[in-house]
Amino acid sequence: MDPAKQMIIDYVKKEFLEEDSDVEVKEDTPLISSGIVDSFSMVSLKTFLEKKFKISIPDDKATPEAFDSVNKIIDLIKEYVKI
8 A cells, every 4th residue: 555545544543533443444435424534633634744745735625525535635635745
């Protein structure tokens, strides 16, 4: 798996799931629409991505749709940095 995707999956699991959760997070797992990531958590995830990739994601691009899966997040990041 792409290291960037794995890093995002690991972050989501660590920050947004209970330790004993049996929810599986994969590249195409719905994050927002499934409730794993809520609007507050999305801001935290956006901040994490901006720091990790040294980018700035405009608020108008940081939509629930753009953050609804690891694949979509990677697509968004690729607009600002080559990974």
